[in-house]
Amino acid sequence: MAPRPLSPHLSVYRFAYTMALSILHRITGVALASGLLVLVAWLLALGGGPQAYAAFTGFMGHGLIQVILGAWLLAFLYHLANGIRHLFWDTGRGFAKTAARRSARMVIAFVVVAGALLVYVFFWPAGGVQ
Amino acid sequence: MRGSTPLGKVLGYGSAKDGAGHWWVQRVTAVALVPLTIWFVLSLASLPLADHAAVTAWMRQSLHAVPLSVLILTLCWHARLGVQVVLEDYVHHHGIKVTSLLLSTFLHALLASTGVFAVLRIAFAV
Numbered sequence: 001m002a003p004r005p006l007s008p009h010l011s012v013y014r015f016a017y018t019m020a021l022s023i024l025h026r027i028t029g030v031a032l033a034s035g036l037l038v039l040v041a042w043l044l045a046l047g048g049g050p051q052a053y054a055a056f057t058g059f060m061g062h063g064l065i066q067v068i069l070g071a072w073l074l075a076f077l078y079h080l081a082n083g084i085r086h087l088f089w090d091t092g093r094g095f096a097k098t099a100a101r102r103s104a105r106m107v108i109a110f111v112v113v114a115g116a117l118l119v120y121v122f123f124w125p126a127g128g129v130q
Numbered sequence: 131m132r133g134s135t136p137l138g139k140v141l142g143y144g145s146a147k148d149g150a151g152h153w154w155v156q157r158v159t160a161v162a163l164v165p166l167t168i169w170f171v172l173s174l175a176s177l178p179l180a181d182h183a184a185v186t187a188w189m190r191q192s193l194h195a196v197p198l199s200v201l202i203l204t205l206c207w208h209a210r211l212g213v214q215v216v217l218e219d220y221v222h223h224h225g226i227k228v229t230s231l232l233l234s235t236f237l238h239a240l241l242a243s244t245g246v247f248a249v250l251r252i253a254f255a256v
Contacts, residue, residue: 026216033209036241039202043248046185047255053182073171080167083160090157121175 018104025082028075035072070123074115081107152211159208166201186252195253199246206242210235 013019045056059065085103088094094103173194178184188194213234221227 026212029209029212030216033213036205036209036238036245039205040241040245040248043245043252046182046189047248047251050182053185057180076167076171080164084164087157087160118171118175 018100021082021104021107025079025086028079028082031072031075032079035075038069038072066123070119073118073122074111077111077114077118078107081110152214156208156211159204159211162204163201163208166197166204169197170201186255189249189252190255192253195249199249202245202249203242206238206245210238213238 010019042056045052060069085094085107088103094100173188177188189198214231217227217230217234221230
């Protein structure tokens with residue numbers, strides 16, 4: 001078969017931030033899929049007894065790991081909100097340029113507000129649960 | 131062969147018998163994951179996560195162990211479908227594509243079964 005041009009021709013479009021949000025849904029999705037490893041490791045450590053669990057939480061307490069956990073939290077919030085946006089699109093509504101941009105801003109606002117709240121709850125030394 | 135294209139007749143592949151199945155299951159799991167993940171994150175936020183006894187006591191209740199198991203299975207299913215689409219779109223070498231799809235399926239199945247096993251081990255521990 002002759003090589004055919006494949007859609008979408010991304011390079012012919014003027015950049016719009018809705019495009020960045022679109023690819024971010026996939027990026028956060030793949031990142032969250034890798035987070036399944038940590039979820040299962042957490043459950044195994046929890047079932048392994050207090051000592052195994054202490055070793056696990058100790059490892060998770062390292063600065064760089066905490067940053068990754070925080071990034072996962074934000075990735076989850078984004079994927080959740082933008083996923084609901086996708087489900088709404090699946091009903092055939094919200095595709096007009098203004099509507100798509102409005103829902104994009106709503107997603108970003110949700111991530112900022114819920115992200116700030118949950119980062120405070122999970123990671124702030126004095127305020128949170130840890 | 132009503133409704134098929136000339137190219138389709140020549141290639142003779144016919145229907146993959148799957149149709150919109152992938153698309154639909156991706157949506158069904160997505161809808162289920164909205165309440166499940168919100169519940170899970172809020173539960174984590176309200177738990178003293180460093181306290182082994184407290185977290186274990188929380189997970190031993192069937193009201194928590196059952197939805198947690200459903201969450202793990204649904205997450206792994208949804209993730210497998212999503213990773214599949216990404217691999218199919220961006221991996222162009224046929225052999226690498228098939229191999230990575232196979233590995234992804236095995237890995238997600240392993241994570242799903244190990245995750246549920248870990249929850250049940252905590253829930254049924256004496």
